[in-house]
Amino acid sequence: MHITYLLATGSNAIYDGKYSQSGRYHTYGQQSFVLDLIRTMSRAGHIVRLSVDTLSSFALTSAFRGMDSVTVTEEIDPSGKTDLILVDEVPDEMLMQFDEHVPAFRIVHHAGRRSSDYLVSRCSRFLCMTENALALQQRHLPAGRAVLVHQGVDLERFPAVLAKSGGRRPRVLLYCRLDSGREALLGRIIENVDREEVLVYVAGDGPGFWDMSDRFGNEIILINHIPCQSIPNLLGEMDVVISLGRGAMEAMATGIPTLCAGHHYAGPITADNIASLMRYNLTGAVSDRDPSLVMMDIREALASDRRDVRALAEERLSADAFMEGLSDLYTQITA
Numbered sequence: 104m105h106i107t108y109l110l111a112t113g114s115n116a117i118y119d120g121k122y123s124q125s126g127r128y129h130t131y132g133q134q135s136f137v138l139d140l141i142r143t144m145s146r147a148g149h150i151v152r153l154s155v156d157t158l159s160s161f162a163l164t165s166a167f168r169g170m171d172s173v174t175v176t177e178e179i180d181p182s183g184k185t186d187l188i189l190v191d192e193v194p195d196e197m198l199m200q201f202d203e204h205v206p207a208f209r210i211v212h213h214a215g216r217r218s219s220d221y222l223v224s225r226c227s228r229f230l231c232m233t234e235n236a237l238a239l240q241q242r243h244l245p246a247g248r249a250v251l252v253h254q255g256v257d258l259e260r261f262p263a264v265l266a267k268s269g270g271r272r273p274r275v276l277l278y279c280r281l282d283s284g285r286e287a288l289l290g291r292i293i294e295n296v297d298r299e300e301v302l303v304y305v306a307g308d309g310p311g312f313w314d315m316s317d318r319f320g321n322e323i324i325l326i327n328h329i330p331c332q333s334i335p336n337l338l339g340e341m342d343v344v345i346s347l348g349r350g351a352m353e354a355m356a357t358g359i360p361t362l363c364a365g366h367h368y369a370g371p372i373t374a375d376n377i378a379s380l381m382r383y384n385l386t387g388a389v390s391d392r393d394p395s396l397v398m399m400d401i402r403e404a405l406a407s408d409r410r411d412v413r414a415l416a417e418e419r420l421s422a423d424a425f426m427e428g429l430s431d432l433y434t435q436i437t438a
Contacts, residue, residue: 104186105149105150105187106144106149106150106151106186106188107154107188107189108137108141108151108188108191109154109190109193109197109198110154110156110191110192111191111193111197112156112160124162127161129308129331132212132348133192133212134331135334136212137163137191138257139257139422140422141153141173142257142259143257144426147423147426147430148172152173153175154176154177154179155177156193156197158176158177162331163175179201181200181202185201185205187206187208188205190207190208190222199221207225207226208226208229208230208429208433209222209230211230211231211232211236211249212232214235217243223244223245223248226248227248228248228249228250229249230250230429231249232253232384233253233382233383233384235384235388250432253381253428254352254425255420255421255424255425257422258356258417260335261335261338261356261357262335263409264339265358268340268342272299272301273301273343273401274302274304274340275296275302275343275344275401276304276305276306276337276341276345276346277293277344278306278307278338278344278345278346278350278354279345279347280307280309281307281308281310281312281315282309282311285307285366286311286314287311288364288365288368288394289307289315289345292345292364292368292394293315293319293323295395295396296397297398298322300398301343303319303323303324304324305325306326306337308328312325312327335353335357338354338357342359342405343359343360343362343404343405344361345363345397346362346364347363347384347385347386347387348386351385352416355372355412355413356416356420358409358412359409359412360407361412362400363380363386364387365388367388367389367391367392368392369387369392370390370396371400371404371407373415374415377415
């Protein structure tokens with residue numbers, strides 16, 4: 104299948120223009136999703152043309168070099184062969200250049216954000232990655248347009264690391280953007296972590312960065328940005344990860360025991376609670392676990408088997424499963 108992936112990078116629309124780094128936008132979950140999905144498409148034998156509006160601000164161009172089946176370009180080529188268009192965060196004009204008969208699927212990153220009237224009329228499917236997104240999108244989309252396809256991570260890009268770090272103190276990584284109220288929760292979590300028993304890393308950018316530095320800078324290792332390509336290396340050095348969304352998925356794929364913290368604190372992600380947590384994208388949105396329990400949860404995580412964590416990621420968090428769902432939807436509309 105020839106797939107055209109449309110992505111706006113010049114304004115970083117999904118994050119309202121935030122998170123610029125030396126002229127490029129680093130959009131965390133969105134870019135990680137794009138990288139993993141396109142790598143998975145390529146391995147499955149598809150030809151992918153990734154069309155971005157401003158190539159100079161796109162942080163992942165180098166990640167696709169050497170992949171013969173992937174082209175990254177600013178040029179939109181409506182005359183070329185395209186079987187399916189995937190529409191990420193883009194201005195309507197990018198999609199308007201293609202003939203109406205070419206099927207288009209809209210990727211829903213923001214659970215409650217409404218698409219333009221044009222996209223609603225043009226896109227035959229809206230790919231919702233959580234049950235919460237599906238319920239919200241169904242409120243304003245025609246019946247049958249919104250479908251659930253759980254996102255996943257590239258299990259080859261995040262290989263299992265089954266050995267512990269072996270350091271004098273276990274390494275605990277808090278991997279989360281420091282904005283939208285998350286920084287307050289992370290602050291409460293750090294307050295309750297025994298920073299003499301474990302070595303704490305915090306990786307995240309946002310308005311809470313300097314407050315985090317002022318409060319804990321001499322007791323933790325604080326990093327404001329790690330590129331998508333480098334994240335597997337960082338995760339592989341950790342013993343426990345505290346994160347949400349794709350960060351939690353990436354950590355579990357690496358085999359690292361993972362605690363869920365985002366909107367609220369949910370504690371360890373396990374086979375018993377992963378289904379309910381995924382409804383809100385592993386953000387702990389409806390959880391009420393007390394952050395004061397985090398040290399107990401860390402000790403429990405350190406005693407867990409990494410092979411079980413990796414197996415759970417293979418079962419529930421694979422980008423290959425997302426690609427299979429996408430292919431099934433394409434077959435349905437073209438049959």
